[in-house]
Structures are given as structure tokens and as C-alpha cells.
Amino acid sequence: MFFLLPALRAIDWERTEIEQRAEIGETLPPYEFTFKNSGTTPVSITNARAGCGCLAPVIDRETLAPGETGKVLVKFDRTGLVGEVARTITITTDESRNNTYELTLRANLPEPLTIAPRLVFWKSENPASTKSIDIKINFATPVEITGATCNRDNFDLALVALEPGRHYRLDVTPRDIATPRLAVITLKTAAPLPAGTTLTAYAQVR
Amino acid sequence: MRPLLRQALILLVLAAIPALISGFMHRELFDDPPLAGDETTWAQVYAWQREAGTATSQPRILLIDARPSESHAASHAPGALPLNPAHWEQQLPAIIEELGRAAETRVVVYCDDALCDTSRTVAERIRRELALTNVFVLKGGWRAR
Numbered sequence: 001m002f003f004l005l006p007a008l009r010a011i012d013w014e015r016t017e018i019e020q021r022a023e024i025g026e027t028l029p030p031y032e033f034t035f036k037n038s039g040t041t042p043v044s045i046t047n048a049r050a051g052c053g054c055l056a057p058v059i060d061r062e063t064l065a066p067g068e069t070g071k072v073l074v075k076f077d078r079t080g081l082v083g084e085v086a087r088t089i090t091i092t093t094d095e096s097r098n099n100t101y102e103l104t105l106r107a108n109l110p111e112p113l114t115i116a117p118r119l120v121f122w123k124s125e126n127p128a129s130t131k132s133i134d135i136k137i138n139f140a141t142p143v144e145i146t147g148a149t150c151n152r153d154n155f156d157l158a159l160v161a162l163e164p165g166r167h168y169r170l171d172v173t174p175r176d177i178a179t180p181r182l183a184v185i186t187l188k189t190a191a192p193l194p195a196g197t198t199l200t201a202y203a204q205v206r
Numbered sequence: 207m208r209p210l211l212r213q214a215l216i217l218l219v220l221a222a223i224p225a226l227i228s229g230f231m232h233r234e235l236f237d238d239p240p241l242a243g244d245e246t247t248w249a250q251v252y253a254w255q256r257e258a259g260t261a262t263s264q265p266r267i268l269l270i271d272a273r274p275s276e277s278h279a280a281s282h283a284p285g286a287l288p289l290n291p292a293h294w295e296q297q298l299p300a301i302i303e304e305l306g307r308a309a310e311t312r313v314v315v316y317c318d319d320a321l322c323d324t325s326r327t328v329a330e331r332i333r334r335e336l337a338l339t340n341v342f343v344l345k346g347g348w349r350a351r
Contacts, residue, residue, distance in 0.1 A: 005323055039262060049321055051322050051323035051324070052317075052322060052323055052324045053274050053292075054291070054292075070344075079291070079292050079293050080290070080291030080292045080293070081291050081327070082331075083330075083331075083334075085327060086323065087323050088321070088323055090321050116334065116335070116337075117334075117335060117336060117337040118298075118335040118336065119302055119305075119335065119336045119337065121305075121306070123309065178308055180302055182299070182302060184299070184308060197294065200295070202298075202299070202302050203304050204305075205306075206305075206306045206307075206309070
């Protein structure tokens with residue numbers, strides 16, 4: 001009746017989930033997953049499938065004799081990723097059953113600036129009321145926001161410093177909501193910020 | 207010949223009984239996991255598209271392709287717009303323009319397949335940045351169509 005028992009898996013992972021944090025502007029160090037063949041026959045890793053193009057897994061040895069250990073090193077490209085991020089890698093072996101293992105990579109990637117929401121919109125049947133965008137500075141040192149510009153002239157902007165260098169509110173009011181349009185709002189800072197820092201929000205009449 | 211056939215049949219039945227029991231005990235291996243709260247399927251998307259095509263009161267469907275830009279350029283679902291974390295700032299304005307074309311829009315995000323995570327990341331970021339609630343992740347992704 002051995003077939004009623006769940007198949008034992010040969011690969012033992014030291015950890016199947018790793019969480020790392022990278023400060024603003026820092027790259028994530030590689031993730032290292034260590035594994036051991038605890039079975040009685042050699043096991044080969046036949047595939048390592050990443051959940052996105054941002055992961056690059058490298059396996060140091062593909063076939064392990066019983067008792068041998070190996071590791072999967074994963075480079076995680078954080079470009080464009082912010083906040084709490086989770087990614088998976090599916091490892092497949094040549095075991096006859098239960099031959100997939102899921103490795104989870106978690107990253108905590110603080111946003112340089114939190115702009116929420118990045119889109120304020122009005123429907124043409126609604127009143128042209130003022131809507132607010134909340135702006136928080138997450139850099140270690142304060143960043144002064146000196147103003148905001150709009151690429152269309154039919155929105156009024158008012159910047160309010162709630163905590164100078166740290167926390168602002170941008171009030172946006174459309175002058176008319178008769179015509180659908182989209183405007184790009186750009187925040188201006190006293191000092192230049194690292195390349196790639198998001199400084200835009202959107203206002204739209206639908 | 208006949209006794210041989212009978213014995214073979216008996217052996218088959220004897221093998222089938224425990225196999226069926228084993229299959230029942232491990233039926234999770236055969237069942238598709240249920241949809242999460244924000245997941246949808248191609249069948250549902252096609253149904254929504256039909257509804258939107260016949261009744262203007264129904265939300266429009268906006269498909270978002272979260273795969274890398276080169277995959278999107280090679281092939282994509284009809285009408286799908288690209289939006290992936292690596293090109294977020296460049297691609298976001300086109301999404302916002304598209305959202306402005308209808309009173310209500312259901313956004314459906316897909317990536318490669320069930321093993322790909324990017325569609326969920328993109329859906330969560332759309333909800334957060336654009337303050338939208340009607341945002342779904344396409345279960346199984348592009349390959350499940």
C-alpha cells in the first residue's frame with residue numbers, strides 16, 4: 001500500500017522564502033537558497049523558472065549525489081518595483097513525483113516619494129470640486145517641494161506644506177469639466193533628485 | 207485463453223481499487239485551485255467583452271499586458287495595452303487616456319502564465335496609484351487563452 005503514502009521529496013531546502021530590504025537607490029543583494037539531496041539516489045535540477053524577467057537564477061551544481069549540497073543564487077533587478085514585492089522561482093527536478101519546489105523572494109523597496117493617488121479625475125456630469133494629492137518624502141534627508149506645474153492651463157494647482165521637506169498636499173481644481181482632457185502635473189523640488197524618481201501625477205476630465 | 211483473460215481482468219480490478227483510493231486521497235493534484243477574490247478567467251473576460259459590446263451600461267474592458275515590452279510587441283490580446291514595472295512611467299499615460307474614454311472600466315491584467323507574478327504586482331500598483339477598485343488578475347495568463 002506504499003502508493004497511498006505521499007511521495008518523499010529528496011531535496012531539502014534550508015529556506016524556501018527570503019526577505020530583503022534595499023534602501024532608496026540601493027541594489028538588492030543576491031538571494032541565496034541552499035539545498036541538500038537527502039535522498040538515496042542522485043537528483044538533477046532540470047529547470048528553474050522565474051516568475052518575472054527581473055529574476056536571474058544561477059544554480060551552482062545541477063546534479064547532486066545523495067548527501068551533497070548546492071545553492072541557487074538569484075539576482076533580483078528592482079527596476080520599476082516599489083513597496084512590498086514578492087516573486088517566485090519554480091525549481092523542477094528529475095524526481096518521479098512531487099518534483100517541483102517553489103522559492104519565494106520578498107523585497108521591501110521604499111518609494112523615494114509617495115504620491116497618492118497619482119490620478120485625480122472628474123466626470124463631466126459631476127461638479128468641478130477640488131481634489132487632493134498626498135505627497136510624502138521618504139528620503140533620509142528632507143526634500144523641499146517648491147511648486148507644481150501642469151501641462152494644460154485648465155487646472156488650478158495649490159501646494160500646501162503640511163510638514164516642510166516631508167509631507168505636502170497638492171490641491172487640484174479643474175476650471176471647467178465640459179471637455180475631456182488629461183493633464184500631467186510635475187512637482188518641482190529645491191534640489192535635484194536621483195534619476196528615475198517619480199515626480200508626476202495626472203489630472204483628468206472624463 | 208479465457209482463464210488468462212479472467213485473471214488479467216481480476217488483476218486490473220485489484221490494481222484499480224487502490225489507485226482510485228490513492229487518487230481520491232490526492233485529488234488536490236487534479237483540481238484547479240479556486241479563483242482568488244481578484245482573479246478572473248479568459249472565459250469571464252470574453253463574457254464581459256460581449257456584455258460591454260451589447261449594452262453601453264456595462265463597464266468597458268481594458269486588458270493590460272504586464273509582460274516585458276518585447277513579448278507584447280511580438281503578440282498580445284486584441285486591444286491590450288502594455289504596462290510593466292520596467293517601463294511604468296512611459297506606459298502609464300496611455301492607460302490613463304484609455305480609462306478616460308469610458309464612464310466605467312474593468313481592468314484585467316495578464317502576464318505569461320500561472321507561474322508569473324508580474325500581473326499581480328501591476329494590478330496592485332494600478333489600484334494604489336490610480337485609486338481604481340475594478341482591477342482583476344487573469345488566472346493562467348496569456349498561455350491560458
